Structures are given as C-alpha cells and as structure tokens.
Amino acid sequence: MPKKSSKSPAAKAPKKKTAKKATRPTLAQRADKHQLYQWSVQSPGVDIEFFTEEFTRHRGRKPLRLREDFCGTAHFSTEWCKTDPQRTALGVDLDGPTLAYGRQHNLEPAGPAVANRVKLAQADVRETRFAKVDLTLAMNFSYCVFKTRDELQTYFAAACKGLVRDGILALEVYGGTESMSTLTEERDIRGGATYIWEQEKFSPITHHTLCHISWRFKKDKSVLHRAFTYDWRLWTLPELRELMLTAGFKSVKFYFERVDGDEGDEFLTGTGEFIEHDEVDNQEAFLAYVLALK
Amino acid sequence: MPRSALADKSKSPVRTLAAQADRHALYERSVQDPDGDVKFFARTYRKLRGHDPVSMREDFCGTAALCAAWARSSPERTALGVDLSQETMNWGTARHLVPAGRDVASRVSLVCADVRSVRRPKVDLTCALNFSYYCFKQRAELLEYFTAVHAGLNRDGVFLLDMLGGTEAILEGTTDNDHGDFIYRWEQAKFDAFSHDFQCYIHFLFPDGSKIYRAYAYDWRLWMAPELRDILLEAGFSRVHFYWEKTDAEGEGTGIFYEPDYVENQEIWWTYIAAER
Numbered sequence: 301m302p303k304k305s306s307k308s309p310a311a312k313a314p315k316k317k318t319a320k321k322a323t324r325p326t327l328a329q330r331a332d333k334h335q336l337y338q339w340s341v342q343s344p345g346v347d348i349e350f351f352t353e354e355f356t357r358h359r360g361r362k363p364l365r366l367r368e369d370f371c372g373t374a375h376f377s378t379e380w381c382k383t384d385p386q387r388t389a390l391g392v393d394l395d396g397p398t399l400a401y402g403r404q405h406n407l408e409p410a411g412p413a414v415a416n417r418v419k420l421a422q423a424d425v426r427e428t429r430f431a432k433v434d435l436t437l438a439m440n441f442s443y444c445v446f447k448t449r450d451e452l453q454t455y456f457a458a459a460c461k462g463l464v465r466d467g468i469l470a471l472e473v474y475g476g477t478e479s480m481s482t483l484t485e486e487r488d489i490r491g492g493a494t495y496i497w498e499q500e501k502f503s504p505i506t507h508h509t510l511c512h513i514s515w516r517f518k519k520d521k522s523v524l525h526r527a528f529t530y531d532w533r534l535w536t537l538p539e540l541r542e543l544m545l546t547a548g549f550k551s552v553k554f555y556f557e558r559v560d561g562d563e564g565d566e567f568l569t570g571t572g573e574f575i576e577h578d579e580v581d582n583q584e585a586f587l588a589y590v591l592a593l594k
Numbered sequence: 595m596p597r598s599a600l601a602d603k604s605k606s607p608v609r610t611l612a613a614q615a616d617r618h619a620l621y622e623r624s625v626q627d628p629d630g631d632v633k634f635f636a637r638t639y640r641k642l643r644g645h646d647p648v649s650m651r652e653d654f655c656g657t658a659a660l661c662a663a664w665a666r667s668s669p670e671r672t673a674l675g676v677d678l679s680q681e682t683m684n685w686g687t688a689r690h691l692v693p694a695g696r697d698v699a700s701r702v703s704l705v706c707a708d709v710r711s712v713r714r715p716k717v718d719l720t721c722a723l724n725f726s727y728y729c730f731k732q733r734a735e736l737l738e739y740f741t742a743v744h745a746g747l748n749r750d751g752v753f754l755l756d757m758l759g760g761t762e763a764i765l766e767g768t769t770d771n772d773h774g775d776f777i778y779r780w781e782q783a784k785f786d787a788f789s790h791d792f793q794c795y796i797h798f799l800f801p802d803g804s805k806i807y808r809a810y811a812y813d814w815r816l817w818m819a820p821e822l823r824d825i826l827l828e829a830g831f832s833r834v835h836f837y838w839e840k841t842d843a844e845g846e847g848t849g850i851f852y853e854p855d856y857v858e859n860q861e862i863w864w865t866y867i868a869a870e871r
Contacts, residue, residue, distance in 0.1 A: 504858075537788050
C-alpha cells in the first residue's frame with residue numbers, strides 16, 4: 301500500500317521542558333500508525349476465507365502461492381502463511397521502512413516456520429521478474445495510485461503475466477454516491493482510538509480524489525493528523541472490467557457485500573458476506589471485491 | 595407518442611390534452627435551448643481558434659432545432675443534421691426549416707444516417723447534445739463514433755458535447771419541471787453500478803390528469819467525465835476542455851460557463867465538453 305505519509309509524529313523526540321507534565325508526549329505522538337492501520341482497515345482472516353473459497357470454486361483446487369501487491373507491513377502475507385504450512389507469500393511494496401516494520405512486527409513474531417515462507421521485495425508492483433503465483437491481491441484500493449488507463453493497464457498486464465495458468469487477481473473497489481463527495485467518517489477501533497477517514501477532495505471531472513487517514517485518542521483527545529494520505533483516481537467498475545479484459549484476463553467477477561436491513565431502512569449494515577452479482581443497484585457507498593480470472 | 599395514447603383518440607369523445615399534444619414540441623420546450631447553444635458554441639470556438647465557425651454538424655439532430663438556429667444566426671453559416679429517424683427530421687423540416695424561409699432552409703441539410711458513417715462534408719464544429727451519444731454502451735463503439743467525428747472535422751475543428759453527472763445522477767428517481775400547461779418529468783429508472791447501464795424516460799403530464807407516459811425512452815450508459823476525456827484523446831483529439839456553469843449566490847445556474855481547475859461534485863449537474871481536433 302502506498303504510504304505517502306509525512307513523518308510520523310511518533311518519530312519526533314519530545315521537547316525537553318522543565319515542567320514534567322508538559323513534556324509527556326500525547327497518545328497521538330506515541331502511537332504506532334502501522335499498528336493502527338492494521339487494526340482499522342485490515343481483516344485478513346475474512347479475506348483469506350473468501351478468496352480461498354472463490355478460488356476453489358472456480359479452479360477446483362486451493363490457492364497456495366500468494367502475491368500481495370502494495371503489501372505495506374505484509375500483515376496479509378503473514379496471516380496467509382499461518383493458515384496452511386504449504387502456503388507461501390511474496391509481498392511487494394515500494395516503501396522500504398514499511399517493509400522493515402513488517403519484518404519486525406509481523407514476520408518475526410510469527411516464528412521462523414511462517415516467516416521463512418514470506419518473501420518481501422522492495423519493488424514496483426509492475427515488476428514481472430518474480431516467480432508465478434496462484435493468487436495476486438491488491439487490497440485497500442492501492443492500485444488507485446495509477447491514474448491513467450495506460451498505467452493501470454500495464455499493472456493489470458503485469459499481474460496477469462505473474463500468475464500461473466489458472467491464476468486469479470483479486471482487488472477491492474469502493475464506489476457509490478458517497479465515494480464521489482467530500483466527507484469525513486469516524487469509527488471507533490480498539491485501544492480507545494477513533495479511526496477517521498477523510499475524503500478531502502473529489503473532482504467530478506478527473507475523478508481524482510485526495511483522502512487521508514487520521515486517528516483521535518479518546519483519553520487525551522490528541523490527534524494523529526493525516527498519518528496516511530492518498531492521491532488517487534477513483535476507478536469505476538466498468539473501467540476496471542474493461543482494463544482487465546484488455547490486459548489479458550478472460551473474465552471478471554464482481555462481488556458485493558450482502559447488506560442487512562429492510563427496504564426503507566436508513567442504514568444498511570454490511571454482513572461481511574460477499575456474493576457475486578451480474579447487476580446491482582447503486583448504494584450510497586459500496587465495497588466490492590473484483591476477481592479477474594486468467 | 596405511445597400507442598395507448600393514439601388508441602384513446604378514437605374512443606374518447608373529448609380529446610385529452612395528452613392526445614392533442616405533440617411530443618416533439620414538448621421535448622423542445624423542455625430540454626432544448628438552441629439559441630443559447632449557438633451562442634456558447636460560437637464563443638467557445640472563437641476562444642479556442644481565434645476565428646468564427648461557419649459550418650456546423652449536429653449529430654442525433656432529431657427535429658434539427660439547433661441546425662435551424664445555427665443557420666438563422668448568420669448568413670454564411672451552414673448546418674448538417676444527422677439522425678436515424680426520418681420521421682423526426684420531417685417534423686423538424688416542417689416546423690423549423692420551411693417557416694425560416696428559403697435562404698435559411700437552403701443552408702441546412704438533413705441526412706438520415708448512422709452518425710458513425712458520416713465523414714463528409716468536413717465541418718468546423720460538430721456537436722452531440724442531450725447525451726444522445728450515451729446510446730453507445732460499449733467503449734469500442736463510443737471510440738468508433740468519436741473517431742468518426744474527428745475524421746469529419748476540418749483541421750482546426752472542434753467537437754462539442756454535453757454530459758450529465760453528480761452524486762444523484764447514479765441514483766434512481768424522478769424530477770419534475772412545471773411548464774404551466776404541462777409537467778416535464780425526467781425519470782432515472784435504473785442505474786447499474788457494474789456496467790453503468792442507465793435507463794431513463796421522459797413523461798409529460800397535463801392539468802386534466804392525462805399524460806404521455808414514456809414519451810421518450812433511453813437505454814444508455816452513463817459515461818463518466820474521465821472516461822470521456824480518455825476516449826476523446828484516444829480518438830485523436832488533441833485537447834479536451836470541461837466547462838462548468840457559474841452559479842449565483844442562491845446556487846442557481848447563470849448560463850455562464852468557465853473552465854475550472856477544481857470543482858466540488860454536486861448532486862446533479864450537466865455541462866459542456868469541447869474537444870479540439
């Protein structure tokens with residue numbers, strides 16, 4: 301995942317002052333943004349179950365070799381290898397320090413039996429020199445950094461090339477009316493923190509969107525402001541389908557999260573269960589998985 | 595006009611307002627502003643090219659109201675209207691060209707053809723309004739159409755089109771516009787997030803309770819602005835401009851368009867695009 305963050309406030313040494321109380325760093329200053337990120341927006345357990353099920357349904361076998369593009373801290377890769385001793389993972393990301401964080405905080409604690417099966421590469425995800433895999437993932441909308449059709453198609457073509465003959469590329473997409481607006485959403489996470497998703501800008505002409513993640517801490521009300529910033533193009537479902545097919549994939553499937561609630565309810569609640577659709581009415585905000593079958 | 599409305603004519607002793615109405619006339623009053631378009635086109639072309647446009651082609655011209663307005667606006671100007679419906683063009687000839695007189699009428703030609711097949715005569719300006727090109731639902735089809743437009747333009751030609759957008763453009767719902775003697779109802783019946791298939795209808799409602807249900811039906815793909823820019827550039831256009839309507843203090847449209855660096859999305863908006871050959 302691209303992490304164009306400004307330097308973490310946690311890295312700054314607190315200023316020395318005589319009054320002890322004043323020198324005490326805030327919770328935001330002491331926070332670990334990667335840990336908060338994992339808590340806030342990643343749930344590899346659910347995703348692994350879903351991808352395994354769908355891969356098995358389409359291909360008649362279990363996926364073993366995973367490639368996690370924009371892997372960041374390689375949280376997903378680590379969890380993947382924990383689920384089955386035969387499973388391997390390759391995490392690819394441009395950001396060296398984030399990969400190093402992942403080695404220390406995700407791979408090492410998992411023990412050598414797991415860590416030995418996770419390889420990390422500091423590289424562009426369009427790189428095609430790596431060994432072929434069964435399943436490639438691009439989670440958390442990271443591919444939206446590719447803002448032109450050429451760039452995104454090159455990425456999809458590289459992903460296609462990096463898959464074995466019956467491989468699958470899986471990614472996430474968000475959309476709906478709210479995705480095309482400016483807004484701020486808050487959600488409580490563990491550790492007394494509130495996750496803040498901010499869509500600062502959305503251009504209806506270019507579909508470029510500027511988004512940030514911040515966290516606020518209940519106890520001292522301190523804020524880890526815009527720890528992550530994303531400068532994206534919000535791609536629409538038909539665009540993704542067209543680019544994937546042009547890049548060499550044979551078919552593209554969309555999965556929407558099944559929502560609970562009766563017609564007329566103000567809010568629909570996600571159930572965590574994703575089902576394949578051929579046609580869907582637009583929702584205010586949706587999260588979908590896209591599977592591209594080679 | 596839908597068949598049911600026609601059938602009602604013979605039975606009913608008193609003809610309803612719907613039975614007496616002419617859907618083309620209602621359509622023109624509801625969604626067209628040919629004189630405004632002519633002014634915007636000429637101004638935009640002059641700004642981009644430094645001289646006046648003379649020849650104009652109106653794709654999906656329907657009743658050719660814009661062709662007639664173009665030819666009326668200046669004695670040198672010529673217009674070519676292209677549409678698949680001969681019936682609608684005949685209506686337009688009787689309504690706009692014949693009354694405009696021989697001089698204006700002689701400078702307007704109407705061709706019943708697929709807009710993708712017309713490449714001659716070359717023109718200064720081609721336009722496709724009222725989102726009609728949304729009928730091309732496949733990217734390859736729209737690219738073929740834009741490529742044909744490009745090939746049919748003079749070297750410094752400009753292509754002008756309009757588009758619809760906003761957070762509510764992708765939602766289902768109806769909007770009413772009261773014209774006094776009738777209500778224009780725009781219905782977005784279906785939007786599919788996977789394909790962006792977009793089904794819309796125009797209905798006309800009258801004070802006596804009668805209506806012309808689904809006077810016009812559209813089976814479209816709602817193309818997004820960046821998609822249009824991408825396809826126009828791929829078709830060979832060198833530069834693409836998106837305009838935006840200025841609003842007054844109350845947030846109402848002023849009819850004045852500018853080229854913005856950044857604008858916030860709105861609930862519903864329509865705007866012009868200019869693509870330079």
